Amino acid sequence: MEKVNIGPQGFTLPMPQAILGTHIEGRPNYMALGWVTRVNYSPPLIGIGVHKGHATHQAITETGQFSINFPSTEMVNITDYVGLVSNKRVDKSELFDRFYGELKDAPLIKECPLSLECKLYETVSLPTNTLFIGEIVGTWCEERYMTDGVPDISKIKPFVLTMPDNRYWEVGRCVGHAWKAGKALKK
Structure with a gap:
């Protein structure tokens, strides 16, 4: 079959859905x-x-600080809501029970199975958005969401976003192990 050009906005591969936490005027915002x-x-x-108008x-x-919180599939509605308003x-x-790690302006969300607190490392200004690059200073996860001391995607139950169809999807089954699945093809 021949490939067809579907235009510049055809990036349909999934992106991890998260909730960004910051402080605005001394209070948490998501x-x-x-x-x-x-x-x-x-x-x-x-x-x-992040769009420059937000x-x-x-x-x-x-503040130079932010959190990235990964919600579970049970949090689809509230996650979408914080993007709508x-x-x-x-x-x-x-909207959420919060806690803080090292950074006072990076509110972490208790309901989210996995949360990262970040301090601003670098910014890249783009035409409509800014690419904020943050250094992860803490990763927060409850034991119940881990296996062998690391976050377990099957327990966290994150979801992903696809665009331009604007849909949320559950993460599926494991199909291989990175840095192992292709070893049989090495000569």
């Missing part, structure tokens, strides 16, 4: 976040894309 990716191993750096953008710029019109500070 935003749905789909544009998130690990960008460096040591130091541990993670990149997030209050969250201003908060990260001012703006801090400019709705106070989202009391």
